[in-house]
Structures are given as C-alpha cells and as structure tokens.
Amino acid sequence: MRRLLQSAILAGTVALFTYAPIASAEVESTDPIKITWHDWTGQFITATLVGEMLKSMGYNVEFVPADYIAQFVGLESGDLHVAVEIWETTGKDALEASLATGNTVDLGETGMDAIEEWWYPLYMKEKCPGLPDWTALNDCAEAFSTPETHPKGRYLGGPVTWSGYDDERAESLGLNYEVVHAGTDAALFGEIESAYQRQAPILAWVYAPHWAPAKYEGEWVEFPRYTDECYNDPAWGSNPDMAYDCGKPRGWIKAVGWAGGEDKWPKAYQAIRNFTIDNATMAALIIKVDLEGQSVEDVVAEWLAENESTWKAWTM
Amino acid sequence: MNSTVGLSSRHKFAYTWPLAWGVAFAVVAFIWIGGDLWQWAVKAPKELTWKVEALGSCTSVRLCVTGFFKFMVSNEAYIFPWTFKEFTRFVAACIEFPYQIIRSFLASGFTIPLSGGESWQSPPISWLGLTVVLTAVAYRLRDWKLALMVFLCVAYLAVFGNWESAAITLSSIAVAVPIGIVFGALIGILGYRYEKFERAITPILDLMQTVPIFAYLVPVLFLFGFGPVSAVAATVIYAMPPMVRITMLALKTVPLEIKEFGKMVGCTKRQMTWRVLIPAAAPGLMVGVNQVIMLSLNMVIIASMIGAGGLGFDVLASLRRQAIGDGLEAGIAITLIAIVLDRLTQAWASRSPAPHHETKPTLLQRHKNLMLALLILVGTTAISFVAPFFAQWPEQFEISTGQFWNDLIKWININFFDELEAVKVFLLLNVLKPVKAFLLALPWPGVLLFLALAGLQLGGIRLAILVVSCASFILITGQWTKAMITVYLCGISVVIAAMIGITIGVIASRYPVLKRSVLVFIDTLQTLPSFVYLLPVVMLFRVGDFSAMVAVVLYALPPAVRYTLYGIQQISPSLIEAAKTSGCTKRQLLTKVQFRLAWPEIMLGVNQTVMFALSMLVITALVGTRDLGQEVYIALTKADTGRGLVAGLSVAFIAIITDRLISAAAKKRKQALGL
Numbered sequence: 002m003r004r005l006l007q008s009a010i011l012a013g014t015v016a017l018f019t020y021a022p023i024a025s026a027e028v029e030s031t032d033p034i035k036i037t038w039h040d041w042t043g044q045f046i047t048a049t050l051v052g053e054m055l056k057s058m059g060y061n062v063e064f065v066p067a068d069y070i071a072q073f074v075g076l077e078s079g080d081l082h083v084a085v086e087i088w089e090t091t092g093k094d095a096l097e098a099s100l101a102t103g104n105t106v107d108l109g110e111t112g113m114d115a116i117e118e119w120w121y122p123l124y125m126k127e128k129c130p131g132l133p134d135w136t137a138l139n140d141c142a143e144a145f146s147t148p149e150t151h152p153k154g155r156y157l158g159g160p161v162t163w164s165g166y167d168d169e170r171a172e173s174l175g176l177n178y179e180v181v182h183a184g185t186d187a188a189l190f191g192e193i194e195s196a197y198q199r200q201a202p203i204l205a206w207v208y209a210p211h212w213a214p215a216k217y218e219g220e221w222v223e224f225p226r227y228t229d230e231c232y233n234d235p236a237w238g239s240n241p242d243m244a245y246d247c248g249k250p251r252g253w254i255k256a257v258g259w260a261g262g263e264d265k266w267p268k269a270y271q272a273i274r275n276f277t278i279d280n281a282t283m284a285a286l287i288i289k290v291d292l293e294g295q296s297v298e299d300v301v302a303e304w305l306a307e308n309e310s311t312w313k314a315w316t317m
Numbered sequence: 318m319n320s321t322v323g324l325s326s327r328h329k330f331a332y333t334w335p336l337a338w339g340v341a342f343a344v345v346a347f348i349w350i351g352g353d354l355w356q357w358a359v360k361a362p363k364e365l366t367w368k369v370e371a372l373g374s375c376t377s378v379r380l381c382v383t384g385f386f387k388f389m390v391s392n393e394a395y396i397f398p399w400t401f402k403e404f405t406r407f408v409a410a411c412i413e414f415p416y417q418i419i420r421s422f423l424a425s426g427f428t429i430p431l432s433g434g435e436s437w438q439s440p441p442i443s444w445l446g447l448t449v450v451l452t453a454v455a456y457r458l459r460d461w462k463l464a465l466m467v468f469l470c471v472a473y474l475a476v477f478g479n480w481e482s483a484a485i486t487l488s489s490i491a492v493a494v495p496i497g498i499v500f501g502a503l504i505g506i507l508g509y510r511y512e513k514f515e516r517a518i519t520p521i522l523d524l525m526q527t528v529p530i531f532a533y534l535v536p537v538l539f540l541f542g543f544g545p546v547s548a549v550a551a552t553v554i555y556a557m558p559p560m561v562r563i564t565m566l567a568l569k570t571v572p573l574e575i576k577e578f579g580k581m582v583g584c585t586k587r588q589m590t591w592r593v594l595i596p597a598a599a600p601g602l603m604v605g606v607n608q609v610i611m612l613s614l615n616m617v618i619i620a621s622m623i624g625a626g627g628l629g630f631d632v633l634a635s636l637r638r639q640a641i642g643d644g645l646e647a648g649i650a651i652t653l654i655a656i657v658l659d660r661l662t663q664a665w666a667s668r669s670p671a672p673h674h675e676t677k678p679t680l681l682q683r684h685k686n687l688m689l690a691l692l693i694l695v696g697t698t699a700i701s702f703v704a705p706f707f708a709q710w711p712e713q714f715e716i717s718t719g720q721f722w723n724d725l726i727k728w729i730n731i732n733f734f735d736e737l738e739a740v741k742v743f744l745l746l747n748v749l750k751p752v753k754a755f756l757l758a759l760p761w762p763g764v765l766l767f768l769a770l771a772g773l774q775l776g777g778i779r780l781a782i783l784v785v786s787c788a789s790f791i792l793i794t795g796q797w798t799k800a801m802i803t804v805y806l807c808g809i810s811v812v813i814a815a816m817i818g819i820t821i822g823v824i825a826s827r828y829p830v831l832k833r834s835v836l837v838f839i840d841t842l843q844t845l846p847s848f849v850y851l852l853p854v855v856m857l858f859r860v861g862d863f864s865a866m867v868a869v870v871l872y873a874l875p876p877a878v879r880y881t882l883y884g885i886q887q888i889s890p891s892l893i894e895a896a897k898t899s900g901c902t903k904r905q906l907l908t909k910v911q912f913r914l915a916w917p918e919i920m921l922g923v924n925q926t927v928m929f930a931l932s933m934l935v936i937t938a939l940v941g942t943r944d945l946g947q948e949v950y951i952a953l954t955k956a957d958t959g960r961g962l963v964a965g966l967s968v969a970f971i972a973i974i975t976d977r978l979i980s981a982a983a984k985k986r987k988q989a990l991g992l
Contacts, residue, residue, distance in 0.1 A: 035543075040637060066624045067543050071535065071956040080542040147859065148742040157860060161947065162954040181860055184939035184950070187636040188855045194639050195856035198730050212638070291638040 030265050033061040035082045039069045041186060042297070043210045046286050047085045047111065049301045050312075051256075051276060055269050058316050070095050070162070077104035082259045083273060088115045089252030090208075091163050096257060106263055108256035108270060112277035113210055117165065117249050118221040119156060120207035121145075122193075124200050126220075133223045135174065135248075138204075142177040145204045154178040157192055157205040160185055165206065166232075166245045173243040174224070178204075193217065210283040212291040224248030268316075275315035334774055341770055345763030361761060364795025378794050383959030390539045405540040412546045416492045420545075423491075424484035441484065443707045444475045446697030450690045451657070457686065458664035466660065470653040478715040479628065479650040486627030487654065489545055489620065490613050493552040497609040501557045502602065505564020506590060515565060522558040527928070527972040529935035530555055530619050531949045532965025535958050538623060548616075548625035556612035560605040567601025568594055603666035607659060611844070614655040618846045628654075629846075636852050641726055642719030648849035655844045726853050734857065741863050749809060749862055756805045761797055764788065768974065776981035783977060787970035794963050796945060803944040803971060806862060806937075807930045810869035814930065815923050817870070818877025822922075823907065825878070826885040835882075839875040847872050847936055855940050865937035873929040880922025884915030914990070920983040927975045931968055945971075 034055060036048050052062040065081060073095055075081035087096045099105045121132065128144045131137025138145075138154065145154035156178045158167040167180045183189035189205060190213060196203035197217050207213050207221070224247055230237040231247035238246035256273050263270055282304075289300045305312060366377040375381035390402050399407065421427045427439045448471045456464035474483045508515035534551055541547040571594055579593035595602070621629030628647050635644035701707035768788055772781030791800045825835040851868055858864040888911060896910045912919075938946035945968050952961030 037543075040633065042638060065543050066621065066626060066630060068622065068954055068956075070954050071538065071623075072543070074539065074956050075543040078542075080544075148738070149745060149861070160941070160954075162951055182941050183860045184937070184941040184947070187633075187639070187852055188860055188940045190637075190639055191852045191855040192860055195730050195734075195859075198727050199734055201734075 028059040028269070029267060031061055032265070033063040034262070034266060034269060035063045035065050035080070037067040037072045037075075037081050037084045038064045039067070039072075039086070042212065042287050042290050043283055044086045045297045046283065046290065046301060047113075047278070049297050050278070050304070051083070051085050051273055053301055053305055054272060054276070054312055054316060058269065058272065060266065060269050073099045073105070076257065076259050077102055079104075079259050079261050082262050083108065083256065084258070085256045085273075086111065086113075087255045087257050088117075089254070090115045090117045090250055091165070093252075096255065099257070104260050106258050106260050106270075108258045109274040110253045110255050110277075112279055113254040113283055114251060114280055115208065115210075115254050116221070116251050117159075117206065117208040118224070119167075119204060120214075120219055120221050121204050122197055122200075123218040123220065125202060125204075128202070133220045135176075135222050135224045138222065139175070139177050145178070145202050150179040150181075152177075154204065156180050157189060157203070158182050159189060159206040163206075165249060167206070169243070169245040170224075170247075173238075173240045173246040175240070210280050210287060212284075212287045215284055215288050216292055222248075227251070272316045276312075277315075337770055337774075341763070341766050344766065345760060348760045348763060349758065361797035361801075362792060362795065365793040379959040379963045381959070382962050383957065386536055386539060386958040402540070406542065409541040409546045409550075412492060412496070412541075412549050416488060416545055416549065419491050420485065420488040423488050424481060440698060440701050440708050442694055443697035443701045444480050444710060445707050446694045448472060448475065449697070450693055451661075453686075453690065455661060455664065458661065463660060463664060467657050470657045473653055474650055475710040476714070476716050477646050477650065478710070478712070478717070479631070479647060480710065482626075482628045482631050482647065483650055483654060484627075486617055486625070486629065486651070489549050489552070489625050489627070490610075490617075490654075490658075493549045493556065493613050494609055496549070497553045497557040497613065498560055498606055500553070501560025501605065501609065502564050504557075505561045505605075506568065508561065508565045509568040510590075518561070522561055523973060524966070524969050525554055525558045527931070527969035528962075528965040529932060529946070529949050529968050530616065531935050531938075531953045532961045532968075534619070534623055534953055535956050535961055538956070539958065544624040545626065547623050548620035551623065552613050552616040552620055555616050556609045559608035559612065563601060563605035563608065564598075567598035567605070570601065571597045600666065603662065606666075607662055610658045610662060611655060614651060614658075614844065615846075617651050618848050632846060632848055636848060639852070640719055640723065641852055642717070642722030644852065645722050645849050646717065646719060648846045651846055652841060652844040656840075726856060730856055737857055741858055745863055749805075749866070752809060753802065753805045753862075756801045756808075757798065759801070761792060765792075771978055772981075775978055775985060780977055780981055784974045787974050790970055791967045794967065796948065796964060796967050799943070799945045799948055799964075800967055800971060802942070803931075803934060803946065803968065806865060806869065806942060806944060807927065807934055807971075810866050810873060810930050811923070811926050813866070814870045814873040814926050815877050818874050818922070818926065819881045819919060821874075822878045822881025823885065823911075826882050832882070835878065839878050842871065843875045847933060848939075851936070851940055860941045862942060864940050865934075865942045868937050868940070869930050869933045872933040873926045876925035876929060877922045880918050880925065881915065884918025884922070885911050887918070888914045917983045917987045917990070920979055920986070924976055924979040924983075927979070928972055931972045935968065 036052050038045060038048055048064060052064060055062050065075075067075060067081060069092065072081055072084055076084060077099060087093075096107075100107060119135075121129075125141075125144070126132050129137055129141035131140060142154035143152055145156070146152060147155050149155075154177060156167065156171065156176075158180050159165055159182070161182050170176070171178050171180050183192065183206075193203055193205050193207070193213065195201075204222075207219070225231070225238060227247050227250040228237070232244050232250075235242055235244050237244070240246040256276070258270060258273070286300050286304060289295050290297055364377055364379065375384045395401065422442055424441055426441045429437045429439060448468065451471055452464050452468040455467040474480050504518065508518055530551060533554065534547075537547050537551045537554070541550050575593060575597050576589075579589050584593055617625070617627070618629035618632055621627060621633060628651050631647035632644050632651075635641075635647060697707050705711070765785055765788055768784045769781045772784045791797060821835060825832045847868060850871060851864075854864050854867050854871075858867060892910065892914065893906070896906055901910065934942070934944060935946040935949050938944070938950035941947075945964050948964035949961055949968070952958075952964060
C-alpha cells in the first residue's frame with residue numbers, strides 16, 4: 002500500500018518537474034507564455050486564437066484569468082506575458098502608463114475597432130422620432146424616464162471603472178438625464194435584456210465588438226464627433242465652458258506584452274504583431290459562442306481550420 | 318452584594334442617561350438648524366492630508382498604505398536572507414506544488430514526457446470511480462441515507478456537465494482547507510497557551526473577518542503573483558479566523574478534571590497539548606474544520622476573479638452572457654460540494670471509534686477499505702482509456718435546465734414587472750430616499766457624540782473610546798459620505814431582514830414540519846453564491862439601491878431566522894409550562910415570555926445579520942451602489958492598494974462598532990434577566 006502511494010507520488014513529482022518541455026524544440030524557449038483572460042467573450046476568443054496560433058508554432062501557452070486593469074502589475078513584473086485586447090476607449094491611460102515604465106511593450110493593433118456609445122433599441126424610435134441625433138434626447142427625456150428619475154431621463158452607463166465621462170457629457174451637453182452606473186458588465190446587459198423583453202424604454206452604454214448589437218436591434222446615438230480637443234479643450238464644441246461635449250472616441254484595440262518576452266520569444270511576439278482580425282469576423286465568432294451556445298474552443302478551432310492560409314502567414 | 322450596588326447606582330443615575338441623550342439631540346438639532354453657520358460640521362470633511370513628509374514620502378493615510386506596499390514588493394524590503402518579495406514568492410511556490418499535483422489528479426491528468434519529444438497524457442481520476450468511492454465512504458461513515466445523498470450530489474456534477482470545473486474548484490479547496498486548519502489550529506494553540514498572544518491576535522482576527530475580501534485581493538496579487546496561488550492565499554485569509562477562535566475556545570472548555578488527570582500522570586507540556594487537550598477538544602475543533610470548509614467555498618467565486626478558475630469562473634461567465642440558468646446550475650454545484658464536504662466531515666467526526674484489536678492486524682487488514690477504494694479509483698481510471706464513458710459523462714446525455722430558468726425569469730419580467738415596480742417605487746420614495754437624506758444630513762460631530770454616549774451607556778469608557786476612534790478613522794480618511802450611504806443601505810436591509818427573519822423564526826419554532834423546510838431553505842440561501850441571484854434581481858428591479866437592498870436582505874436573512882429559532886427553542890420547557898399554567902394566552906406567551914427570554918439570542922442573530930449585510934454590501938457594488946463597497950471595488954479594478962485597504966478598514970470599523978455595541982447591549986440584557 003505504502004509503496005503504491007510512494008510510487009504514485011514519485012510519478013506525480015516526476016511529471017510535475019518535467020511538465021513544461023513537451024513541445025517541439027524549434028522555438029526559442031519552451032517556458033509557457035502566459036496570456037491573460039478577462040471577462041468578456043470577445044477577449045476569450047482573441048486570447049484563444051492567439052494562444053492556439055502560438056501553440057501551432059511549438060510554444061507552450063497558459064491562459065491566466067486576470068483583471069483588465071489589475072493585469073498591468075503582472076505584465077510589468079513578468080508574472081503575465083501577453084494581454085491581447087487593450088481598448089483605446091477604456092485602457093489607453095493604463096496602457097500608456099505601463100509602457101512608460103519600460104517593462105511592457107506595445108504588440109500592435111489587433112485590427113478591431115472599438116465602438117462605445119449611448120445606445121437604444123430600435124422600438125424607441127417610434128417614441129422618439131428625432132433619434133439617432135443627440136439633440137432629440139432632451140425632447141424624449143420623459144420617454145426615457147423611470148419613476149425614480151422622472152421627469153429626467155435615465156441613462157445607464159457602464160461601471161465607474163470604465164470611465165467614459167458620461168456624467169461630464171450629460172452636464173456639458175445640457176442633457177436632462179440622470180446617469181446611473183451599472184456595477185458590472187453583467188448588470189448592464191441584464192437590465193438591457195429585461196427592458197428588451199418588455200419592449201420598455203432603455204438608454205444604455207453598449208459596446209462593440211459584442212453580442213448585444215447583434216442580438217438586439219438598436220442604434221447608437223450620434224453625438225458630435227469625438228476629437229482630442231473636445232476632451233482637452235473646454236472651448237471646443239457647443240459648450241464653451243466645458244470639455245466632453247462630444248461622443249466617445251472610437252479606436253484601436255491593441256495587444257501588449259511583457260518586455261522581457263521580446264528576447265525570450267521573439268518569433269511569438271512577431272506573430273502577435275502580425276495577427277489581425279476585423280469587427281465583422283469577431284462579431285460572428287462572438288455570436289456563435291454567446292447566442293448559439295458553442296464553446297470558445299470549438300469556435301476558435303473551426304475558424305482556424307477554415308482560415309489556415311491566413312493565420313499561417315502570420316506565423317512565418 | 319453586587320446586586321445591591323447595581324441597584325443603588327441604577328437609582329442614583331436613573332435620569333442621567335435620558336438627560337444626556339436629550340442634551341445630545343438638542344446639540345445635533347442646533348447644529349442642523351444653524352447649518353450655514355456650522356459648515357464644517359454639516360459637510361463631511363475631506364480626506365486628511367499633511368504637508369510634512371515625516372512618514373516616508375506620503376501625505377495621507379491612503380497614500381502611506383500604497384507606499385508601504387510598493388516598498389514591500391520592491392527589492393529593498395528584506396527578510397534575511399531574501400527580499401520580502403522573494404520570500405512571498407517562495408511561499409507561493411510551496412502552495413503551487415501540492416496544488417498542481419492535486420489538480421493533475423482531479424482535473425487535468427499528468428503529462429508524462431517520453432523520449433523523442435513525444436509525451437503521454439494520463440487521464441484524470443474517473444468520475445465514476447470517485448462517485449462510487451465517495452458514496453461508499455458515506456455509507457461506511459453513517460448510513461445509506463447519507464450515501465444516497467452524497468451519490469445524488471456527486472452525480473449532479475457529472476450529469477449537469479460541471480465535473481471538470483468542480484474538479485478544478487475542489488483542487489484549490491483541497492489546498493486551502495488543510496492550510497487553514499493547520500495554521501488556524503496552531504495559532505489557536507499559541508493563543509491558548511499565551512494570554513498576551515491571544516490579546517494581540519484578537520483584533521487581527523476581527524479585521525480578517527470584517528475587512529471585505531476585495532480589499533486585500535490586490536495586495537495578495539502583488540505578493541503572490543497572478544493565478545490560483547493568490548486565490549488560495551486569499552481564501553486562507555478569509556477562512557482561517559474561525560478555526561483560530563474555535564481552537565482557543567475548545568481548548569479552554571476542556572474540563573478541568575481532564576487537565577488535572579494529565580498533570581497527575583506526568584505529561585510534559587507537549588504531551589499535554591497533543592495527547593490530552595487536543596483529543597479532548599476534538600468535537601469543538603471539528604466545528605472549526607467545518608467552518609473553514611464552508612467559508613472556503615464561499616470564496617469560490619471571488620477567488621475565480623483572480624485566477625482560480627473552476628465553478629466560480631463558470632458562474633461569472635454565464636452571468637456575463639445573461640445565461641441565468643447556467644449560472645444557477647454552476648452555483649448549485651458549489652452548494653452541493655459544500656453540502657457533501659460538510660456532511661462527510663460531520664459524519665467522520667461523530668463516527669463510532671474503531672474497535673480495539675487484541676492482535677496487531679496486518680497492513681492489509683488495517684487498510685482494507687482504503688485499498689479497495691484505491692483499487693476502484695485506479696481501475697475505473699484505467700478503464701477510461703478504452704471506455705470514454707468512464708472518462709467523462711457523455712455530452713449528449715448532459716442535462717441542462719438553463720433554458721427553463723431563463724424563461725421563468727422572462728415570464729416574471731413580462732407579466733409582473735409593473736407590480737414589482739409599484740412596490741419598489743413606493744418603498745424607494747417613502748423609505749429609502751428619506752432615510753438616505755436624513756443620514757447624509759446628520760452632522761458628523763453629532764454622530765460621534767451619539768456613538769460616544771451609546772458606548773458609555775452600554776459598556777463604559779473603553780467601549781466609548783473604541784467606537785469613537787473607529788468612526789474617526791472613517792472621518793479622517795475622507796470617507797464619511799460613503800460610509801453614511803453604507804450605513805443607510807445596510808441599516809434598512811438589516812431592519813427588513815430582521816423583521817422577516819424573526820417572523821419566520823417564530824412561526825417555524827411552532828410547527829416542527831415547517832421548521833425542517835425552513836432550515837433547508839436558509840442553508841441553501843447561505844451556501845448558494847449570491848452572484849447567482851444578483852442578475853435576476855437586477856433584471857426585475859433595475860440597477861440601483863433597491864436591487865442592492867433586495868440582494869443584501871436575501872443574503873442576511875439566514876442568521877436572523879437561525880438565531881431566533883435557537884433562542885426560542887432553548888427556553889426551558891418548564892418555564893413555558895409555568896407560563897401556560899398561570900394562564901398566558903398564546904400571544905402573551907410569545908410577547909411576554911418567549912421573546913423576552915430569547916432576546917439575547919435574537920440580538921446575536923441581528924448582530925450576525927449586520928455582519929452578513931456588510932460583507933454582502935461589497936458584492937452589491939457590482940450592481941452599482943455608491944458606498945464603501947464601490948470604493949473597495951474601484952480600488953480592486955485599479956489595483957490601488959491604499960484606497961482599497963482604507964475603504965475596507967472603514968467597512969470593518971463599521972462592523973466592529975455595531976458588533977461591540979450590540980454585544981454590550983445583549984450582555985447587559987442577559988445580566989438584567991439573570992441568565
């Protein structure tokens with residue numbers, strides 16, 4: 002009995018110590034590349050795509066769940082190695098601060114284009130015909146109100162941590178709306194789902210690439226177009242005394258990596274830099290996962306099989 | 318003698334307290350009315366900052382804490398011969414090693430390299446084998462009823478397709494629980510031996526239990542790195558304190574005769590501890606073990622936020638794609654694991670002692686069952702190479718009730734939203750908003766004055782100093798407004814939870830049939846991760862304070878029910894008989910006898926309700942509250958150590974203030990009742 006146990010432990014120990022180097026020897030280092038996993042489906046797909054691509058090149062890859070902002074600590078120390086989706090709209094400041102330390106490197110744009118804006122379901126257009134122009138919002142404030150906010154309209158913003166300057170935007174554009182912050186992504190879309198089921202009024206923060214714009218028919222409000230001056234210079238725009246009198250920036254989604262990886266896995270980093278995918282493709286993959294209930298692994302495997310020539314070129 | 322002194326002093330000061338409270342109210346009202354004149358008192362002060370950079374280079378409490386942690390993880394803090402970071406990373410590696418082995422066994426299998434770059438992947442332990450073995454263990458420990466229950470619970474995991482995630486969750490629990498138990502017991506023993514040590518650790522234990530977990534996730538991440546190890550570390554911090562407390566208590570309550578006996582037969586100090594005290598205190602210690610298991614499972618979801626994966630991750634992922642049903646299924650899986658572990662450990666603790674053998678049995682005889690179990694595990698795992706059924710429950714036979722739950726919520730949403738909305742709006746406008754406005758308008762010197770008075774009246778000068786200094790911390794770190802919103806949300810939720818809970822408790826205490834189902838209900842409510850019902854609550858009540866309140870009430874209900882039930886049941890039947898014979902009506906019996914005698918227990922229940930409400934409040938930040946919970950959550954996502962810990966400590970201090978005041982009141986009451 003004891004001998005059995007001993008040999009089991011021995012086998013386990015051996016297995017553990019020799020855990021890593023199983024891949025083929027043609028890559029620079031077989032230490033696992035740790036790719037972070039956040040909390041939205043699109044990111045799982047991108048991370049898995051990148052991970053599978055690197056695996057096919059012979060690298061070892063591990064996926065580590067980590068918070069979107071908190072991960073920078075890990076990326077700088079080398080606990081984590083690659084984050085595949087940093088959005089200009091929400092993560093620009095954190096990314097720039099991190100790059101400034103010199104411990105992380107920019108791995109280039111992923112080709113996706115982030116959209117984040119005030120959004121309403123299409124059936125609200127009947128109650129508020131002036132939409133999508135933002136100037137119609139004030140006329141419809143009552144249509145978008147709830148008993149708590151009446152007569153002001155109610156806009157459901159993202160979690161405070163997403164920033165986005167919605168309180169400032171409402172004030173600066175003189176919108177007669179109360180900005181309510183959902184605590185999480187799940188709560189935000191929970192309320193949209195609830196309203197959509199009842200065909201009830203809702204005005205909320207929706208972003209793309211995401212399954213929501215595909216599942217729910219709706220439109221983004223058209224604010225004055227974003228420029229850097231709008232955010233930095235109060236004089237710009239309709240309100241001469243305040244900044245933020247425009248829509249949200251649309252922008253790149255970048256990958257970022259631990260600086261040490263540049264020397265350790267140069268080919269892998271180059272492949273990530275080559276990687277590119279567009280919004281439409283990503284949206285189609287997200288829908289397969291979130292609305293059709295397939296697993297991320299299956300969806301990614303299917304895409305990789307169908308587009309082999311595309312991604313093989315990135316790995317060269 | 319004592320009682321006469323008490324009596325006379327009570328006569329002497331009969332009017333002192335009402336008078337003091339009257340003066341306090343007058344002062345507060347005065348400040349409030351003259352609001353404009355007393356701006357500094359009405360407006361919550363900003364965070365206290367200082368110019369002199371005497372303490373490092375920080376200028377406020379928050380920044381000092383952040384600076385301290387930066388220093389600790391930099392390469393300048395030494396624990397000879399390592400830097401502090403090297404030390405914590407070493408600890409992390411020590412945790413990682415057993416974790417990887419257990420995880421390989423349970424979830425991922427071992428990868429064994431062969432020559433020529435090839436490798437061989439062993440399968441994880443077969444689900445079928447583990448189910449059989451656990452069922453057999455349950456049968457062996459208790460009876461077929463327990464066996465059936467364990468079988469059903471474990472089979473659920475396989476049939477509902479949660480096996481792999483459950484195995485990952487179980488791996489981190491299997492590492493966290495032993496660490497929590499061993500270190501908890503050791504610290505408890507030290508506390509028992511050295512009174513000074515006990516006094517030193519008691520406040521630390523208080524903080525470990527009351528500082529919201531979110532607050533120390535960031536420092537833990539800094540020290541232990543990303544991944545499952547940090548999750549294990551955070552779980553241990555959260556789950557260990559009850560073990561320490563219970564160990565100290567259990568050792569203290571070992572009967573004197575046993576200790577005397579140990580001394581008489583000449584035990585050394587070490588023998589005394591390990592051979593006499595620990596075995597004698599074993600039943601008590603088992604309660605601690607049980608608590609560690611339960612609390613570790615409570616942490617599953619939060620642990621998955623920093624990389625534990627497993628069931629917690631499944632719950633969060635389902636909620637993110639609005640799949641309420643899938644989230645519920647994964648949540649129930651966590652509950653079932655809790656139930657199985659709980660019942661098995663309890664059965665093991667109360668098992669009949671092994672028969673004494675005259676002749677020394679052989680190794681095989683002694684471990685017959687263990688051998689059999691191993692044989693089953695190895696056998697089924699081996700068969701799983703050829704028979705996929707042994708490796709995994711076939712996917713096409715997986716059951717999912719996910720759609721049903723989604724449809725149920727949708728149906729309620731479409732048909733009853735207006736009714737729910739009406740109730741909500743009424744409560745919001747008539748209760749929540751006024752209370753919030755009132756609390757926010759209270760001048761802070763007034764609140765400090767009230768707290769000081771309450772402390773003086775209930776427990777004397779020391780209590781008064783404690784509560785006032787706790788409140789002052791909140792004040793000088795600039796969190797007064799958020800703290801008041803916390804008090805408001807928590808206070809209303811506690812009042813509602815206590816009203817509902819005490820009512821349920823009273824009713825259940827009368828009808829034994831009802832009692833059983835009530836107990837099952839509150840057990841489920843307590844172990845079901847609150848995240849599971851957060852989303853439906855948001856769908857039905859929208860983002861905001863009301864949703865948060867509903868979630869907090871649900872979560873804080875169980876202790877109110879439990880303690881009320883316990884309080885009423887522990888009243889001696891002779892007293893009830895006496896009341897009945899002296900002609901009490903049912904109503905009089907309840908109000909004049911049962912309630913009064915059960916009052917201290919009910920108060921403890923309320924106390925626990927407050928603690929539960931406060932710990933839940935942090936989670937309600939996820940549905941968008943604007944209290945200290947949100948502050949902690951923001952700090953978490955921004956990885957701001959100082960901000961998180963300071964806000965977390967403020968939550969803890971609110972908990973400590975309430976706890977001390979209520980406990981003092983209950984103690985006073987108990988003395989008055991002569992119990």
